[in-house]
Amino acid sequence: MINRIIRGILAVLGALFGLAMFEYITNVFVLEAIRNNLITYVSGIIISSLLSGGLLFILAPWFINKGRNLANWINKELANVPTLNLVLGSVGLIVGLVIAYLISGLLNNFPIPFVGAILSAAIYIFMAYLGVTVATKKLDDLSNLQALFKKNASNIKEKSTKKESKVSPKVLDTSVIIDGRIADICKTGFVEGPLIIPGFVLEELRHIADSSDSLKRNRGRRGLDILNKIQKELDIEVKINEKDFEDLAEVDTKLLRLAQLLDGKVLTNDFNLNKVAEFQGVPVLNINELANAVKPIVLPGEEMLVQVIKDGKESGQGLAYLDDGTMIVVESGKKFIGKNIDVLVTSVLQTAAGRMIFAKPKTLMDKSAS
Numbered sequence: 187m188i189n190r191i192i193r194g195i196l197a198v199l200g201a202l203f204g205l206a207m208f209e210y211i212t213n214v215f216v217l218e219a220i221r222n223n224l225i226t227y228v229s230g231i232i233i234s235s236l237l238s239g240g241l242l243f244i245l246a247p248w249f250i251n252k253g254r255n256l257a258n259w260i261n262k263e264l265a266n267v268p269t270l271n272l273v274l275g276s277v278g279l280i281v282g283l284v285i286a287y288l289i290s291g292l293l294n295n296f297p298i299p300f301v302g303a304i305l306s307a308a309i310y311i312f313m314a315y316l317g318v319t320v321a322t323k324k325l326d327d328l329s330n331l332q333a334l335f336k337k338n339a340s341n342i343k344e345k346s347t348k349k350e351s352k353v354s355p356k357v358l359d360t361s362v363i364i365d366g367r368i369a370d371i372c373k374t375g376f377v378e379g380p381l382i383i384p385g386f387v388l389e390e391l392r393h394i395a396d397s398s399d400s401l402k403r404n405r406g407r408r409g410l411d412i413l414n415k416i417q418k419e420l421d422i423e424v425k426i427n428e429k430d431f432e433d434l435a436e437v438d439t440k441l442l443r444l445a446q447l448l449d450g451k452v453l454t455n456d457f458n459l460n461k462v463a464e465f466q467g468v469p470v471l472n473i474n475e476l477a478n479a480v481k482p483i484v485l486p487g488e489e490m491l492v493q494v495i496k497d498g499k500e501s502g503q504g505l506a507y508l509d510d511g512t513m514i515v516v517e518s519g520k521k522f523i524g525k526n527i528d529v530l531v532t533s534v535l536q537t538a539a540g541r542m543i544f545a546k547p548k549t550l551m552d553k554s555a556s
Contacts, residue, residue: 192250197243204238205231274321282317286310355425355450356471357382359441360390362454364409367473372422377471379423382450383413386430386440442468478536481510484543488531492545494522514543518550 208230242249290306358381362368371377391413394406417424429447431440438459445452445468452463455473463470484490492506497520504519506529516522516529529545 193243193246196246196249197239199239200242201235201239203242204234204236207238208234275318278317278319278321279314280317281321282313282315283310285317286313289313353378353380354469355380355382355448356453357384357441357445357448357450358387359452359454359456359459360387360394360409360437361456361459362473363387363391363412364394364405365455365473366408366412367455367477368453369412369415369420371473371476372416372420377422377453381416381422381424381453382444382448383424383426384441384444385426385428386437388413388426390437438462442466445469477510478541481512481541482508484531484534486531486533489528489548490531490545491526491528492516493526494519494524496523508543512541512543514545517544517546519547522547 286309290309356377356379358368363383368377372381391406391409394402395410397403397406413424416422427444427448429444431443434440434443438456441452441459442463444450445463446466451469451471452459453471453473454460454463457472457474460470460472492508492514494504494506494516496505497503498505498515502518502520504516504522506514506516506519508514514529516527517532519527519529528548530548531543531545533544535542535544
């Protein structure tokens with residue numbers, strides 16, 4: 187069906203071409219006799235149109251076949267060309283043809299017949315080729331430019347991200363406030379603010395400070411004193427958050443909910459709260475873990491000078507302590523209570539509660555060796 191339509195179109199175009207050629211010949215060769223005789227003129231138009239149209243109608247299958255082969259070849263060749271090259275080549279072709287159109291307009295009044303048309307065609311061909319060639323050869327420059335834009339965009343994004351990045355707020359629980367070491371840690375600058383003091387934690391501290399139990403009362407008052415010290419003496423931002431969760435009863439549960447709401451971290455030394463927070467995916471900063479991490483590392487075989495303070499649980503054991511509170515169990519050290527002695531470390535035990543060091547008096551080690 188399509189072939190028939192194309193064949194008919196070619197026949198019509200052939201007839202029009204025959205008509206145009208007849209008009210051109212009668213005008214160029216000044217065949218006035220033909221033009222003045224209506225019957226001859228009309229007959230000439232019909233005959234030339236039928237001959238030209240019939241010729242193209244006969245040759246139409248050949249043209250269609252050749253056109254289809256040419257289209258398949260072009261499609262095959264373009265399939266191997268990257269899409270970006272096609273786009274750039276098309277843009278270059280359009281620009282080249284526009285420039286050729288502007289230049290060829292100057293050749294319309296060329297004095298020598300046919301030379302202007304030939305030069306115009308040559309300009310069109312040359313500018314089309316030049317436009318496609320230049321556009322495709324500049325593909326690398328375009329890629330470099332694109333990479334440069336991406337790099338600049340990533341740098342701008344990175345800078346904006348750095349500017350927008352904020353330090354996570356630290357939500358303090360009751361135990362870490364009463365413990366008191368948080369003030370010294372903040373003073374060293376290892377903890378960045380802001381420090382968030384929940385209103386329900388302050389209320390719990392107030393209840394502890396008003397307790398009838400003297401020990402609890404002293405602990406609560408010390409916690410309030412620590413908060414005042416942090417707020418007045420230290421250069422760190424402290425905020426009181428009055429957000430309360432009436433549907434929750436326990437303070438620890440409220441604390442975790444507030445940390446999730448603020449996208450912050452819980453600052454504590456409560457082992458159980460630490461475990462619950464890890465289970466709920468809330469980041470935790472544990473003061474006890476920090477203290478264990480900064481304790482000096484002691485290896486078996488090292489020698490140290492200690493003072494035996496008291497006897498241990500096992501028979502004959504003596505107990506000594508380092509400045510950071512690490513307990514040293516001295517084998518056969520009971521008889522050295524109240525004395526400073528040199529000991530050799532035999533083993534180190536790391537537990538959740540802290541670190542324990544086991545040692546033996548150096549004098550006993552020397553005697554056994556001799």
